[in-house]
Amino acid sequence: MSALPHDAAWRARAAKVIPGGMYGHQATTLLPDGFPQFFARAEGARLWDVDGRMFIDMMCGYGPNLFGYGCQKIDAAFQKQLYAGDCMTGPSAIMVELAEALTAMVTHADWAMFCKNGTDATTMAATVARAHTGKRKLLVARGAYHGAAPWCTPRPAGVLPEDRAHVLSFVYNDVNDLARAFTEAGDDVAGLFAAPFKHDAFQDQADVDPAYARACRAACNATGALLIVDDVRAGFRLARDCSWARVGVQPDLSAWGKAIANGHPISALLGAERARDAAASIYVTGSFWFAAAPMAAALATLRMIRETDYLERLETLGGRLRDGIAAQAARHGVPVRQTGPVQMPQILLGDDPDFRKGFHWARVALDHGLYVHPWHNMFLNAAMTDADIDAALAATDAAFAAVAKNGASLPPVPQLRGLFA
Amino acid sequence: MSALPHDAAWRARAAKVIPGGMYGHQATTLLPDGFPQFFARAEGARLWDVDGRMFIDMMCGYGPNLFGYGCQKIDAAFQKQLYAGDCMTGPSAIMVELAEALTAMVTHADWAMFCKNGTDATTMAATVARAHTGKRKLLVARGAYHGAAPWCTPRPAGVLPEDRAHVLSFVYNDVNDLARAFTEAGDDVAGLFAAPFKHDAFQDQADVDPAYARACRAACNATGALLIVDDVRAGFRLARDCSWARVGVQPDLSAWGKAIANGHPISALLGAERARDAAASIYVTGSFWFAAAPMAAALATLRMIRETDYLERLETLGGRLRDGIAAQAARHGVPVRQTGPVQMPQILLGDDPDFRKGFHWARVALDHGLYVHPWHNMFLNAAMTDADIDAALAATDAAFAAVAKNGASLPPVPQLRGLFA
Numbered sequence: 001m002s003a004l005p006h007d008a009a010w011r012a013r014a015a016k017v018i019p020g021g022m023y024g025h026q027a028t029t030l031l032p033d034g035f036p037q038f039f040a041r042a043e044g045a046r047l048w049d050v051d052g053r054m055f056i057d058m059m060c061g062y063g064p065n066l067f068g069y070g071c072q073k074i075d076a077a078f079q080k081q082l083y084a085g086d087c088m089t090g091p092s093a094i095m096v097e098l099a100e101a102l103t104a105m106v107t108h109a110d111w112a113m114f115c116k117n118g119t120d121a122t123t124m125a126a127t128v129a130r131a132h133t134g135k136r137k138l139l140v141a142r143g144a145y146h147g148a149a150p151w152c153t154p155r156p157a158g159v160l161p162e163d164r165a166h167v168l169s170f171v172y173n174d175v176n177d178l179a180r181a182f183t184e185a186g187d188d189v190a191g192l193f194a195a196p197f198k199h200d201a202f203q204d205q206a207d208v209d210p211a212y213a214r215a216c217r218a219a220c221n222a223t224g225a226l227l228i229v230d231d232v233r234a235g236f237r238l239a240r241d242c243s244w245a246r247v248g249v250q251p252d253l254s255a256w257g258k259a260i261a262n263g264h265p266i267s268a269l270l271g272a273e274r275a276r277d278a279a280a281s282i283y284v285t286g287s288f289w290f291a292a293a294p295m296a297a298a299l300a301t302l303r304m305i306r307e308t309d310y311l312e313r314l315e316t317l318g319g320r321l322r323d324g325i326a327a328q329a330a331r332h333g334v335p336v337r338q339t340g341p342v343q344m345p346q347i348l349l350g351d352d353p354d355f356r357k358g359f360h361w362a363r364v365a366l367d368h369g370l371y372v373h374p375w376h377n378m379f380l381n382a383a384m385t386d387a388d389i390d391a392a393l394a395a396t397d398a399a400f401a402a403v404a405k406n407g408a409s410l411p412p413v414p415q416l417r418g419l420f421a
Numbered sequence: 422m423s424a425l426p427h428d429a430a431w432r433a434r435a436a437k438v439i440p441g442g443m444y445g446h447q448a449t450t451l452l453p454d455g456f457p458q459f460f461a462r463a464e465g466a467r468l469w470d471v472d473g474r475m476f477i478d479m480m481c482g483y484g485p486n487l488f489g490y491g492c493q494k495i496d497a498a499f500q501k502q503l504y505a506g507d508c509m510t511g512p513s514a515i516m517v518e519l520a521e522a523l524t525a526m527v528t529h530a531d532w533a534m535f536c537k538n539g540t541d542a543t544t545m546a547a548t549v550a551r552a553h554t555g556k557r558k559l560l561v562a563r564g565a566y567h568g569a570a571p572w573c574t575p576r577p578a579g580v581l582p583e584d585r586a587h588v589l590s591f592v593y594n595d596v597n598d599l600a601r602a603f604t605e606a607g608d609d610v611a612g613l614f615a616a617p618f619k620h621d622a623f624q625d626q627a628d629v630d631p632a633y634a635r636a637c638r639a640a641c642n643a644t645g646a647l648l649i650v651d652d653v654r655a656g657f658r659l660a661r662d663c664s665w666a667r668v669g670v671q672p673d674l675s676a677w678g679k680a681i682a683n684g685h686p687i688s689a690l691l692g693a694e695r696a697r698d699a700a701a702s703i704y705v706t707g708s709f710w711f712a713a714a715p716m717a718a719a720l721a722t723l724r725m726i727r728e729t730d731y732l733e734r735l736e737t738l739g740g741r742l743r744d745g746i747a748a749q750a751a752r753h754g755v756p757v758r759q760t761g762p763v764q765m766p767q768i769l770l771g772d773d774p775d776f777r778k779g780f781h782w783a784r785v786a787l788d789h790g791l792y793v794h795p796w797h798n799m800f801l802n803a804a805m806t807d808a809d810i811d812a813a814l815a816a817t818d819a820a821f822a823a824v825a826k827n828g829a830s831l832p833p834v835p836q837l838r839g840l841f842a
Contacts, residue, residue, distance in 0.1 A: 014520070017521050018532060019532050026512060028511070038511060039506060050514055063708065082491075084461070085460060085461065089482050116707070123571070127580065130579040148704055155704030157552045264507075287539050288686035
């Protein structure tokens with residue numbers, strides 16, 4: 001009998017009616033055994049799986065949860081608008097207020113367009129860049145995730161060479177390789193996609209080198225290409241502005257999603273004046289894009305972003321977690337690499353080329369009530385407290401102890417065999 | 422001073438922060454003067470604009486409203502799940518129940534994948550078809566709308582030739598032209614997109630010819646291509662099954678959205694067993710795709726679809742409206758063409774090549790409290806009553822009277838100048 005009978009039963013039913021039993025970024029296919037596929041409840045900083053286990057959730061829905069699951073202030077605004085009118089035959093005036101709020105907060109932005117998926121926003125950015133420049137090439141950092149449409153999805157089944165015919169890659173933070181890519185593209189660059197920092201899966205994260213960010217801006221200025229910051233994942237977790245405002249570089253376009261309505265479904269493309277006509281020229285739309293309730297939730301979320309110290313608290317909590325983990329790792333003699341901003345931490349174990357130790361670490365932490373991810377950056381949320389960080393550190397301490405004890409005798413992880421063959 | 426001071430004020434603010442003031446299918450750019458851009462409230466069969474005017478809404482949010490805005494049974498299920506957990510770090514088990522419910526109702530479907538936009542579902546269908554066949558061409562009926570991604574959006578600004586390199590078109594309901602397209606594509610057809618009926622804008626609608634539907638199926642059988650019914654717009658308004666079940670033809674894939682959760686944001690790709698492995702092989706995902714509250718709303722919507730006589734009522738109400746309009750048109754001596762299923766009517770005036778009479782007709786109906794569309798198919802919803810149809814007919818009677826009186830002296834419509842130059 002499975003230790004997780006309810007999860008096992010739902011997986012068995014899912015296998016019949018969902019291809020592969022589950023798909024996309026929330027499939028547990030590449031997670032350690034024992035990680036639940038199905039959840040029953042979420043509140044504040046916590047998640048409950050279908051077998052009744054409670055976790056402090058370090059994934060925050062892969063980003064959307066910024067102020068806690070079910071945040072009352074935000075959900076009250078959502079509910080009020082849901083009763084008034086949500087998906088109507090036209091937008092509510094709230095759409096205008098939301099565009100005003102975002103353009104007031106995000107320095108580079110003079111206009112906003114709303115959509116549903118982060119991929120909608122990045123694909124719209126590519127389309128606007130091509131319409132604006134009349135050119136074709138998109139430059140993207142190798143390994144950076146910009147969505148799951150044919151032009152950018154990381155797994156190319158069903159994708160044609162034509163879908164990516166004009167996508168060129170370069171090495172993030174490498175000014176010389178950026179210059180090489182521009183040279184290779186000739187006078188045909190429509191847009192340069194910039195991740196706010198390097199947050200690729202299975203790798204150490206890296207903050208953006210300001211000199212590199214300035215070089216991106218200069219290359220776009222020189223060629224007329226549009227500079228696009230993909231802030232879908234990091235937006236408003238690093239700054240109350242576009243993430244590259246921290247290094248003083250203003251893009252022409254920025255893509256947003258995930259946290260901007262604290263989990264209610266809405267994404268956005270923001271843009272500078274110079275790209276406005278191109279944005280007005282493209283045809284993009286969706287059945288639910290103009291629904292008002294998620295926009296009301298976004299307005300309430302933005303108000304909390306402006307008026308509370310959530311960002312400073314995320315940094316303080318994240319700093320305590322990082323320091324605590326560093327001390328535990330040293331004490332247990334288990335090398336660890338903690339990278340990325342403290343509020344979006346990547347935690348990878350040293351001397352662990354095929355992630356077998358990291359999988360063990362994550363599994364033991366899970367068994368102690370902490371949902372951590374062994375190869376994807378995590379997220380803190382502002383509903384977390386010092387007590388939650390204490391509880392998280394108790395779980396990671398047990399995980400380090402287990403790796404110290406068992407690390408040398410762990411077998412390879414079958415799930416990852418394909419990746420590290 | 423504008424007759425609609427609030428709408429005018431919001432439009433002025435929108436013009437500053439939204440490209441073109443509004444975009445997509447809900448922009449009023451191609452609607453008569455006097456049509457409001459911004460709405461304040463929706464309930465049941467009715468809409469209120471920001472200037473306080475109330476309308477019986479014949480657009481139903483362009484489709485999502487099937488059981489009335491704010492339907493209590495559906496929204497109660499949504500709210501309950503929203504409190505329990507919506508956009509979490511993994512799906513709720515409700516996702517499995519929803520996949521089970523849809524595959525039980527839709528004859529051809531053995532599995533389901535959920536997404537947010539109708540365009541997500543149609544693009545996934547294309548990707549699955551290419552992954553399944555290893556071939557490239559997509560056959561689509563000329564003028565049919567299948568979404569707003571670069572491969573299919575009706576306005577090609579920012580789109581590259583490569584995005585459509587393998588999209589071929591043919592004439593809907595024309596078996597000979599379908600055969601020509603297959604011949605032209607050679608042995609390279611991945612998928613054939615089929616609209617459930619011809620519901621193109623600015624045109625008379627046409628039901629599917631059963632012989633044509635069978636020819637589509639036969640051609641796919643002969644070549645190995647996948648047959649894809651795009652039921653995003655019409656799904657569950659024609660049948661409690663895939664729309665082509667009415668003509669006895671089962672597709673391999675069907676795309677759904679709009680009404681499946683009565684306006685809550687969720688879309689779906691359903692598929693037959695033979696396409697399951699290909700569906701499992703592609704990588705598609707979205708930040709909000711696995712959110713549980715819209716899935717709970719969908720489950721409640723499907724229950725009402727199965728357990729109420731909503732479909733028969735839509736047909737009865739739609740039949741009354743059609744008969745009433747036909748009688749009015751005859752009485753006023755204004756020729757009218759009413760096409761498409763009665764529950765998704767297209768109403769175009771005769772002897773009106775540039776739509777100036779239709780615009781006048783729609784505007785007068787609007788002034789009498791009925792929101793109708795002059796060139797896009799409309800939608801009935803199950804919250805409508807006989808009294809609503811009576812009120813709608815009172816408005817259309819005034820509209821026909823106005824066209825009878827003024828029709829010969831109307832100027833061309835400036836908004837449409839580009840279309841009918």
